[in-house]
Amino acid sequence: MSHYLDNNATTPLHPAVKEAITQSLDYYGNPGSMHQQGRVAKQKLDDAREEIAGFLGATPEQLTFTSCASESNNTMLKSVSSQDFGFTPHIITTGIEHPSVFNTAQYLQKRGIDVTFLPVTNDGIIEIASLQKALRKETVLVSIMHANNEIGTIQPIEEAGELCSQRGVFFHSDMVQSPGKIPFSLNKMPVDAASFSAHKMYALKGIGALYLKKSRFKNFSIIPLIHGGHQEAGLRAGTENSLGIIAWAAACRVMKDEIDTEIAHVKSLRDFFETKVTEEINDIVINGGNAPRKPCTSNISFKYIEGESILLRLDMNDIAVSTGSACSTGSLDPSHVIMALHDNPETAHGSIRFSFGRENSMEDVERTIAALKETVTFLRGISPLSP
Ligand SMILES: Cc1ncc(COP(=O)(O)O)c(C=O)c1O
Incomplete structure (x- = not known):
């Protein structure tokens, strides 16, 4: 044994997720197609989006499905290098991020973006005073994870988000390790964007989401990483992984209870x-x-x-x-x-x-x-x- x-x-599939997958294998239509098979798939996708959004404390329109949380994090950070601010932009993140944020920030640093990696205490927590000190007028993005994947520590996201909000800085959080693992709801979180992944909560690999609050920021845009069709409101091209999304919704349904x-x-x-x-x-x-x-x-x-x-x-x-x-x-x-x-x-x-x-x-x-x-x-x- x-x-x-x-x-x-990663987590094993929940039995309810396996059942939902088995029952959904025949919804093969492309959710973008206008015929019956497409419409059925689109309805399933919409229902699933609503269920996942409800579980996360978001609205369906706030979720953009991606292929994984690494893609969500890359989309978020690389949006900084894909637009012209008229000055060298500055990003703040931490020294304990998942590689999909940490290595992406290092990559952007090599391409000329200013990046500050906040230190943490011996117990793996960032200090708000160091975030306060690091903020500059050129800071366009702060990305601080919620629960750490290696040690599990939970960062003071509320204070960090409030501070960024006061300073008018876009605030993103990698929240992959939180839903289903700790009491969690986005509607209590002062974040502008957040990343999620289905396979950390008993659903399938290869499906993630980027949560975006309607932006208060006229001078900061999310730039798609993948260009192509008009899926996901033009933020992420590519036929949706409808089976993965339906399976994720099933996980949310059981995890609620x-x-x-x-x-x-x-x-x-x-x-x-x-x-x-x-x-x-x-x-x-x-x-x-x-x-x-x-x-x-x-x-x-x-x-x-x-x-x-x-x-x-x-x-x-x-x-x-x-x-x-x-x-x-x-x-x-x-x-x-x-x-x-x-x-x-x-x-x-x-x-x-x-x-x-x-x-x-x-x-x-x-x-x-x-x-x-x-x-x-x-x-x-x-x-x-x-x-
Ligand atoms: C905190 C955190 N962020 C991002 C990811 C990447 O998720 P995915 O496997 O969906 O790309 C993980 C996965 O280990 C993670 O733990």
Whole structure:
């Protein structure tokens, strides 16, 4: 039996989502076509849009469907380089963003856009005072994520959004890790734009959304990343992924009823896990442990050893976790998120993310604790860094 503790990377399909997919396979019409098959598909798409918007606390017109949240984030940030402000524009983001924001901001920086990466505290939270200090008259966009994917910390989006609103600066937030995971509604959020992804909440991969409030900004436009047909009000060309959108709506429908139970469930597993690991394994750091955090996420650095070695040994025990470092992609760089917290490569290299979901049980947690104890003892026994 496998133990999947990597729910921040992606989630298994909810049974209700599987059922909705099976029932919708024959709605093959192009929602842009005028004939009957097209009209049926368009109606399904409209219904799904309404359901997803309702779950997120938005209106249907405020959602632009994309192929993934990475596309939503790219569309948002690259809009800055696609328009002429008459001066060199300045973007503010943070040092702990998902690569789809962080790397895009670095790319724009290389192309001459001014970018400030806000630092975070040791607990992985930005300080409003540093945002205040970073704002300039050339600042056209602030992009600060809501819940962090690696450590789960929740940023003070309300204060940041209010500040940007007072200063007349467009405010975007990558909110991929929030809906279905914490109490959440966009209608309480002072954001101008936000990014979402279906596969983080028990639906399919390859479908995302960009939420856009009707802009108060005459001098800031969202420029499509993909030009072509008139889909999505001209903001994102390409035939809509209607099956993916219908499946996402099904996930929203069930999550509405299940969210409180899920939050309580993952919190009890995560809290038990952290208590036991703290009791049984020494020399660890719970990253973001003192900050407001997603209840499903635990990110722990194990001193003297490498996260990849821990991951692979747990995988041999059928336990799936993840490490923020990019070794798997051919780089030996430690996680930029953990580095932003501690500026210590050793702590960053030894970090592992455990993320819990609706299908996890206490058995998964107990098996993981036992395997982790054995793994850490073994690896520290052969590590030249051990004291
Ligand atoms: C915070 C955050 N933003 C963006 C993304 C990218 O989402 P997608 O896989 O839909 O491109 C992820 C996925 O890991 C994420 O966790």
